[in-house]
Amino acid sequence: MERFLPLFTAVPLLAGFACLLLKRAAPRAAPALSVASMATLLLLASAAAIRGEEGVAFAGGWGVRSSGEGSFVAGIALVLDGLSRLFLLLVAVVGTASAVFALRYLAPEEGLPLFHVLFNLLVAGMNGALLAGDLFNLYVFLEVASLASVGLVAWRTGGAEVEAALKYLVLGTLSSAAILLGITVLYAATGFLNMADLSVAVSGGAVPRVPLLLAAGLFVAGFGMKTAAMPFHAWLPDAHPSAPAPISAMLSGLLIKTLGIYALLRVLPVVTGMDGDLRAVLTALGLLSMWGGVLLAQAQDDLKRILAYHSVSQMGYVLVAVACGTWLGVAAGIFHAVNHGLFKSALFLSSGSLERVAGTRRLSGMGGLFRRAPATSAGLLGACLSISGVPPFNGFWSKLLILVALLSAGQPAMAGLAAGAALMTLVTFVKVQRKALFGPLPARLEGAREVPASMFLPVLALVLLCLASGLLWPAGVDGLVGSAADAVASPDGGPGAVRAYVERVHGGGPR
Amino acid sequence: MILYALVLVLLGLGIHGLLAKRNLLKKIIALAILDYGVNLLLIVVGYRAGGGAPILLPGEDPAAFARGSVDPLPQALVLTSIVIGLGVTMLLVAMALRLHQRYGTLDVDRMDRLRG
Amino acid sequence: MRRDEEGLSEIVRTVARETLAVILVYGLGLAFYGHLTPGGGFPGGVCAACGLVMAVLASGxxxxxxxAIRGRVAALEAFGALGYLGVAALGWTAGQFMQSSLPRGTPFTPEGAPFLVILNLAVLLKVGAGLFAGFAALVAFGREAPPAGGGEGRA
Structure with missing residues (x-):
């Protein structure tokens, strides 16, 4: 499998630049190329997930070198472990659904190949960030993904959306500057960029504490802004609804997790360790987002803005769970992040379908659409049940797991707050269903018609995955999530997980 | 030491400009200054007083070379980060141009969603 | 005629026209000898793109x-990127991604490392065309009415 690791970024890059090259000669080829590259990634990622692959690939035949003080990594390493495996699979699944959805959602026009260039660059950036073994490559791929996403948010727009994109880009650049500053501070203190080497240097105890704390603070602020945790959330409710529906699905379903949650989970334990102060900060951020997001969502009428505020809220759950520091908490957080990726992308895709059906995104302009567009409505209904935590959908199990993790970590108050926020989520989505799908059909919508199959099938497939991940918990899902959690924390609470990461990196590749 | 102080000044100037200036173009310039602050810090971290250019010539002793030259890694990082900064600035300017066409001004207070 | 179509004075235009070829050749040279001297595809590309930008600024x-040529420049950029990826993938078929699978040649001679020369030329195309495409996109943005496509020209 090591040999195939570069393909995770090379395939979307290849497809993206082929779209650009064929912009004039074969503009119709671009959507097909996107679907093909996503399908290839899906194949690769499922093969890796099913076979439980782990490994390290070194670019250009470099590898691990030894010196008098121990071994270190020379060159660029790509690391595949339980955590990156699971997120690669999530990126491939949601990417495929969005690419298929975009086939009929976006009208063919002159600039369409450029959309697919940016779409593929976005996926390449996210996959690269998931595989990067050193901090600087993580930063570079993160920037590739965020720049591509800014271009997509501002896609085909002249006005208000450009402002949203501008705000997104300014705040995104600010967070990237914080991350780069953190990387610089760590490099100055240790002389390493590779995360395994860094972890060895830090656990050796020779690194002073001040730069480590400074770097950890900068990383929490930077990645927290990418996650849109509450004090840093201002850009998300503007940026995500402005994008076309498949891109909203990619941004809310994937980007905030791969650039935010994944990066936090990867960088903090390996580099600085999850100590008590850091966990308190993360808990505070999570609690604020959990409640702030859900409360702000109540006041919205625009369906996509409701969904965007709920992304903030759901990321709060993940942060609170991860901040437990226990293996169970990390596993619950990862499981919820993955589930959120599935149902939130289904929600955003079906919001695009509903907009097509009803001609508006305002809930007050919808009603009774279940009879007019049954397949789209069924998709939306399933995703709503999932996000509100109704059994047997996956949202229920991961929220339950978070509550159990909080209780077993001795935080009953936190568990109560989380349960309260979950109840508020249920209230919002009951409102969404009642206003959009049921009730009287406005006279204006008498002629509303169902969207084409290539738009409702991806949504239904995502909802089926939500159901499957809820029902088939013991049959494979627990293995996937468990091995992802193993990569971050060990069940006994010791530093075993980080040590395993170091051994995997230092033991791989040519010498 | 003076260079570290300069880094702080640049970072401070960038953040001040980003928050206090109302003109979009000035905000973009402030963001660029902030970027340069981080880049300068990277270069300063890799600098060694009196160090030579990090090019290993044939026949040179690697150990002596490692002691006597500046750290080349931050230089490579800064090059990459400058290119990223260029892409960001280009995108920002393009969007500012669009907004100028729409509103006829670059004053953020007169734009609907950028206020505050 | 619009202000931006006029260009600058006769003297500036002539000088720009005469120096453009020199600048382009210099950029190409930087890329060609990138494996021997400080330089390489990136500085070469920046140099070439600056020459083209200067020519446009001077002549209007x-x-x-x-x-009008924006699309072709973007295609050139894609060609450069695909060339780079192609060389990297060639190494992948031989064992490791980004590894040299072409003959290595003698180090420190102009004909050494053909693999690096190809990579440098691909980067030259990518960076040069990318920078110029960004400039062209900004010029085009100023002329046409909104809306137009998303961000192009990322180096």
């Missing part, structure tokens, strides 16, 4: 030709 954007 006559009848909007910059916007």
């Amino acid at each position: 954007n006559r009848s909007g030709f910059v916007a």
Whole structure:
């Protein structure tokens, strides 16, 4: 499998630049190329997930070198472990659904190949960030993904959306500057960029504490802004609804997790360790987002803005769970992040379908659409049940797991707050269903018609995955999530997980 | 030491400009200054007083070379980060141009969603 | 004629025209000898793109030709990127991604490391065309009415 690791970024890059090259000669080829590259990634990622692959690939035949003080990594390493495996699979699944959805959602026009260039660059950036073994490559791929996403948010727009994109880009650049500053501070203190080497240097105890704390603070602020945790959330409710529906699905379903949650989970334990102060900060951020997001969502009428505020809220759950520091908490957080990726992308895709059906995104302009567009409505209904935590959908199990993790970590108050926020989520989505799908059909919508199959099938497939991940918990899902959690924390609470990461990196590749 | 102080000044100037200036173009310039602050810090971290250019010539002793030259890694990082900064600035300017066409001004207070 | 179509004075235009070829050759040279001297595809590309930008600034954007060639420049950029990826993938078939699978040649000679020369030329195309495409996109943005496509020209 090591040999195939570069393909995770090379395939979307290849497809993206082929779209650009064929912009004039074969503009119709671009959507097909996107679907093909996503399908290839899906194949690769499922093969890796099913076979439980782990490994390290070194670019250009470099590898691990030894010196008098121990071994270190020379060159660029790509690391595949339980955590990156699971997120690669999530990126491939949601990417495929969005690419298929975009086939009929976006009208063919002159600039369409450029959309697919940016779409593929976005996926390449996210996959690269998931595989990067050193901090600087993580930063570079993160920037590739965020720049591509800014271009997509501002896609085909002249006005208000450009402002949203501008705000997104300014705040995104600010967070990237914080991350780069953190990387610089760590490099100055240790002389390493590779995360395994860094972890060895830090656990050796020779690194002073001040730069480590400074770097950890900068990383929490930077990645927290990418996650849109509450004090840093201002850009998300503007940026995500402005994008076309498949891109909203990619941004809310994937980007905030791969650039935010994944990066936090990867960088903090390996580099600085999850100590008590850091966990308190993360808990505070999570609690604020959990409640702030859900409360702000109540006041919205625009369906996509409701969904965007709920992304903030759901990321709060993940942060609170991860901040437990226990293996169970990390596993619950990862499981919820993955589930959120599935149902939130289904929600955003079906919001695009509903907009097509009803001609508006305002809930007050919808009603009774279940009879007019049954397949789209069924998709939306399933995703709503999932996000509100109704059994047997996956949202229920991961929220339950978070509550159990909080209780077993001795935080009953936190568990109560989380349960309260979950109840508020249920209230919002009951409102969404009642206003959009049921009730009287406005006279204006008498002629509303169902969207084409290539738009409702991806949504239904995502909802089926939500159901499957809820029902088939013991049959494979627990293995996937468990091995992802193993990569971050060990069940006994010791530093075993980080040590395993170091051994995997230092033991791989040519010498 | 003076260079570290300069880094702080640049970072401070960038953040001040980003928050206090109302003109979009000035905000973009402030963001660029902030970027340069981080880049300068990277270069300063890799600098060694009196160090030579990090090019290993044939026949040179690697150990002596490692002691006597500046750290080349931050230089490579800064090059990459400058290119990223260029892409960001280009995108920002393009969007500012669009907004100028729409509103006829670059004053953020007169734009609907950028206020505050 | 619009202000931006006029260009600058006769003297500036002539000097720009005469130096453009020199600048382009210099950029190409930087890329060609990138494996031997400080330089390489990136500085070479920046140099070439600056030469082209200078030429456009001096002679003016006559009848909007910059916007007209934008698509071709983007295609050139894609060609450079695909060339780079192609060389990297060639190494992948031989064992490791980004590894040299072409003959290595003698180090420290102009004909050494053909693999690096190809990579440098691909980067030259990518960076040069990318920078110029960004410039062209900004010029075109100023002329046409909104809305237009998303961000292009990322180096």
